[in-house]
Amino acid sequence: MEMIVTDNLSKTFKSGKNTVEAVKGVSLSVKKGEIFGFIGPNGAGKTTTMRMLTTLMPPSSGTASVVGYDLFRQPGRIREKIGYVSQKGGCYELATGYENMVLQGRLYGLSKAQAMENAKRLADVFRMNEYCFRKVSTYSGGQRRHIDLAMGVMHNPPLVFLDEPTTGLDPTSRANFWEHIRRLRDEGVTIFLTTHYLDESDSLCDTICIMDHGSVVAEGSSQELKRQIAGDIIEIGLNASDIEMASRLVSSLSGVKEVAAGEKTLKFYIDEGEKALPEILPLFVGGGIPILTVELRRPSLDEVFLKKTGYTIESAEGVEE
Amino acid sequence: MKTLKDTLVLYSHYQKLLLRNPAWMLAALFQPVCYLYLFAPLLKNATGVGAVSSINQFTPGLLVMVSLFGVMFVGYTVIDYLRNGVIERLRVTTASRFALLMGMVLRDVVTLIAQTLIVIMLALPLGLEITPAGAVLSILLMVLIGLTVSPASYALALTVKSEDALGPILNFFSQPLLLLSGVLLPLTLAPDWLLRLSSLNPFRYVVDASRELYSGNLRSPAVLKGFVILIVLSAASFLWSLRCMKKAAA
Incomplete structure (x- = not known):
């Protein structure tokens, strides 16, 4: 079953005389029980898309259904079935984490007893017992993200939206947070998250959707996206005098793409590099070309991103800030 | 039904x-106490027009001022x-927008009721005279002021989205609103042009209604007018x- 299906979903803002197309016709589908990652630099339209799907903002055009309900006609039904954790979280700072959770549960129609039970269970699950009876204003960054996530799942929604859930966390807290998200997925919860960390989407997400300038530029699993690029990367170090001959040799092989000759290296892409490499190396030996070094690399999502958008995500972030 | 429940759940949360924050409670009472004990005595000789004592003239105005400023x-x-x-x-929760607002507004109104009761009690030793029916109507009037001013303050805040803009706007409106309502001194003392200017201010009629309540004229048309305007x-x-x-x- 599809938890989210959108077709040509768009959002246009008017600011003065200018109209800004924040989201330009996004079509995507999110399957039940997967972690769906929306990646892209700041300003790509990720948050706007999420705000539309969570009923916070009406779309300008297009269609969408969320948990089987129509986004335009049944926003109330959608709210019953989704949890939403924004970048800022949105707890009452002067109330305790526990009070925040109980109130959240009650606003979703739980009885006081039920809400208290759920809050206690989540305090255990997210290991918040030490601090959940303190005011939220005293929490560390990691503690905040835990209470925020707990708030988002207080009413056991089948679909949870997380907007930049780990921004600003140190590596240990992030890894710890990923575990909680994975466990939710294993319990059958569908997760839709945005991030601008490529490593996060690589290791956490089942499906990745790259967004740039308001449009989806690529969608698939991390493996699929990397394969789409050009296969694996092989880089061979050679004597400068042998480069030209080696280049001709490699170019003649089937399945080799984009041969790039450096001063003392030859770099090329090939599918299933781990199988191709043992076949290629003897050709060099047979051709009398001495090999100095060999490197086999899997393409990273950074390379996928560069290929799809024409720039690295770090450079885009730099421009934004 | 759910809206009512959500409203009460949110209200009790905000009230809690x-x-x-006890400091806040003291601050809320400081203004009326100052006015009652440091300003009202000046009026004894200045006004005291007709049969109504100066404290009975001043308290109803003070109540309107306290509620306006308390909630604004x-x-x-x-x-x-x-x-x-x-x-x-x-x-994004299933609570209605009405409940989200009303939870906060209800807290403001309850606070106002408490303030009104305290001001009346503080004014009694100074010679304030009020019938139980008058007191009830007076509290009702304050509730209506709360229901008017508190949602407007939230609406304005949600529109301008910044403290830097909200403060000046509120101050810009509150001063003329206050002075042109005859809160401190009855507008019967005002020159003609000031009187005409004040007739444009809806809160002037609210203060008029409040004064009538404390003069024992519960059935006065001015009372009805004040209530209708506020509703x-x-x-x-x-x-x-x-x-x-x-x-x-x-």
């Missing part, structure tokens, strides 16, 4: 947070909530704030 600045909290993502989170204003104010809550975004 408020009661945790509640929008500040909502800017903080907007910035911290609280409003956004609440808007209309509070409805408009509520619709405005509901619209803002529907679109609220940081």
Whole structure:
């Protein structure tokens, strides 16, 4: 079953005389029980898309259904079935984490007893017992993200939206947070998250959707996206005098793409590099070309991103800030 | 039904947070105490027009002032909530926009009732005379002021989204609103042009109604006029704030 299906979903803002197309016709589908990652630099339209799907903002055009309900006609039904954790979280700072959770549960129609039970269970699950009876204003960054996530799942929604859930966390807290998200997925919860960390989407997400300038530029699993690029990367170090001959040799092989000759290296892409490499190396030996070094690399999502958008995500972030 | 329940759940949450801050409670009482004990005595010789004692002239005006100023600045909290993502989170829950607003407004109104009772009790030793029916109507009038001003303050806050804008706007309106309502001194003392200017201020009629209540004229047309004006204003104010809550975004 599809938890989210959108077709040509768009959002246009008017600011003065200018109209800004924040989201330009996004079509995507999110399957039940997967972690769906929306990646892209700041300003790509990720948050706007999420705000539309969570009923916070009406779309300008297009269609969408969320948990089987129509986004335009049944926003109330959608709210019953989704949890939403924004970048800022949105707890009452002067109330305790526990009070925040109980109130959240009650606003979703739980009885006081039920809400208290759920809050206690989540305090255990997210290991918040030490601090959940303190005011939220005293929490560390990691503690905040835990209470925020707990708030988002207080009413056991089948679909949870997380907007930049780990921004600003140190590596240990992030890894710890990923575990909680994975466990939710294993319990059958569908997760839709945005991030601008490529490593996060690589290791956490089942499906990745790259967004740039308001449009989806690529969608698939991390493996699929990397394969789409050009296969694996092989880089061979050679004597400068042998480069030209080696280049001709490699170019003649089937399945080799984009041969790039450096001063003392030859770099090329090939599918299933781990199988191709043992076949290629003897050709060099047979051709009398001495090999100095060999490197086999899997393409990273950074390379996928560069290929799809024409720039690295770090450079885009730099421009934004 | 769910809306009513959500309203009460939110109300009790906000009330609990408020009661945790005793400094705030003292601040809320400081202004009326100052006016009652440091300003009202001056009026004894200045006015005392007709049969109504000066404290009975002054207290009803003071109550309107306390309620106006007590509630006018509640929008500040909502800017903080907007910035911290609280409003956004609440808007994704199944609670209605009405409940989200009414929970806060109810806290403001309950606070006003408490303030009104305290001011009346503080004024009694100074010679204030009020019938139980008059006191009840007076409290009702304060409730209506709360229902008018509190949603408007939230609506304005959700619209301007910044303390830097909210403060000056509120101050800009509050001073003429206050002075042209005859809160401190009855407008019977005003020159003709000032009187005409004040007739444009709806709160002038509210103060008139309040004074009638403390002069024992519960059936006076001025009382009815004050109540009707506030009912209309509070409805408009509520619709405005509901619209803002529907679109609220940081």
